[in-house]
Amino acid sequence: PPSVLQQLSSTLNKRIAEHHEVAGRGYQTSYSYITDLQFKPIAILSIPYFENDTFNERALEGSLYNLAIVYFSLLIVALIVAYFISKYITKSLKTIEQRLDKTRLLSRNEKITLKSAPAEISELVSAYNAMIDEIENSKALLAQSEREQAWREMAKQVAHEIKNPLTPMRLSVQSFQRKANRETQSSELTNEFCESLIQQIDILSNISTAFSALTNMPAKNDENFNFVPVIKRTLDIFNTDYIHFTYSDSDITAVFDRDQLGRVVTNLVKNAMQATENTPMPHIEVSLYKDNDCITLKVKDNGIGIKETDRDKIFEPRFTTKTSGSGLGLAMVKNIILSYGGTISFTSEVGKGSEFTAVLAHFLKTNQT
Structure with a gap:
């Protein structure tokens, strides 16, 4: 063309x-x-x-086939990796689930320990372990509260049963002592016998009084007063030269009950004196100071100290390491301090002494005219 x-x-x-x-x-x-x-x-x-497009078509089909094989292989690998990852994660979650099922308020609960766990799982485990710590602390407080309540109920009955016959017993012994002194010549032996009986009756009466004081604390008579002269007068009763009183200010004023403050100081100092009975050169230091809205009272001694096995029970009623005493003094001190929203603690070293610290919080007030 x-x-x-x-x-x-x-x-x-x-x-x-x-x-x-x-x-x-x-x-x-x-x-x-x-x-x-x-x-x-x-x-x-x-x-x-x-x-003729057969070659191109076959080449295209081959490329598509190879691409499909690659994608399928990647899918298989992804599924396998996802399976092992989910297995790894669910294993940790399964462990947590099993521990949660076994968690009971009144039984011993174990913490969870996982190695190489993901960050999110580690945070969950940490939260669970913190919850276990809180449960254990609550259980300890609940058990202590139940023990104290049971002890108070028992102490009421014991105090009632002990105190009822003591007064007539004492009166009867005193009456017998007077009659024996008039009618017999062996008055010295009789007096010695009667004095021994009266002394034992007084000991029982003091124990009963301590029971009553612990179980039925008198109503608070709060007033705004200076702690320093009250503590000085309380320490004068002991009449010993190894008790030293120091204070940060001559006027440390707070709202408190005078009588209960005296009980706190008396019991802490008596406890320190008993701890230093066998010390060659006993030394007891009573210190009082104020800081912001707190008043802190410390009683430190160089006595025998408190054993490690006794430290958890030192504030429990009826517990004592002395051969004499009711074991109610420190329990009474703790009740008084806690009733005012304060805290009491101690540090001790066997053979070197102890230091009790009572902090009365949120009760410091300045004199107002």
């Missing part, structure tokens, strides 16, 4: 290809010059051929 001849003339390589379609199927025709020996065109060669 003329158009083909024109295109061949304008091309450099003297060769062209045209695309045609017949009955919806494409084919191409290639045109090129046939030249003689002098390279002059003598004819045009036309070669038609149908297009």
Whole structure:
């Protein structure tokens, strides 16, 4: 055709290809010059051929197949990794779930220990362990409260049963002592016997009084007063030269009950004196100072100290390490201090002494006119 001849003339390589379609199927025709020996065109060669996309289609199918294999392999690997990760996480959660199922208020609860746990699981475990600590502390406080309540109930009955016959017993012994002194010559032996009986009766009476004081504390008679002279008068009763009283200010004023303050000082000092009974050079230091809205009372001695096994029970009623005494003094001191919202604690070293610290919080007041 003329158009083909024109295109061949304008091309450099003297060769062209045209695309045609017949009955919806494409084919191409290639045109090129046939030249003689002098390279002059003598004819045009036309070669038609149908297009074949089988190779391209097969190449595309192979690529898609390989891509599908890669994606499928990645999916399998992802599922396996996800399985092991979920197994690892759920193992920790399973351990926590089992411990939570076993957690009981009245039984011994164990803490959770996990190695190499994720950060979120570690935080959950830490929260659980903190909850276990709080439960154990609450159980200890509850048990102590129940023991003290049971002891108070028992002490009421014991105090009542002991005190009832003591007064008539004492009166009877005193009456017998007077009659024996008038009627017999052996008054010295009789007096000695009666004095011994009266002394034992007084001991029982004091124990009964201590029971009553512990179980039925008198109503508070709060007033605003200076602690320093009250503590001085209380310490004067002991009449010993190894008790020293120091204070940060001559006027340390607070709202408190005078009598109960005297009980606190008396019991702490008596406890210190009993601890220094066998000390060659006993020394007891009572100090009082104020800081912001707190008043702190300290009683320090150089006595025998408190054994490690006795420290958890030192404030419990009926507990004592002395051969004499009711074991109610420190329990009474603790009740008084706690009733005013304060705290009491101690430090001790066996063979070197102890120091009791009573902090009365939120009760410091200045004198107002």
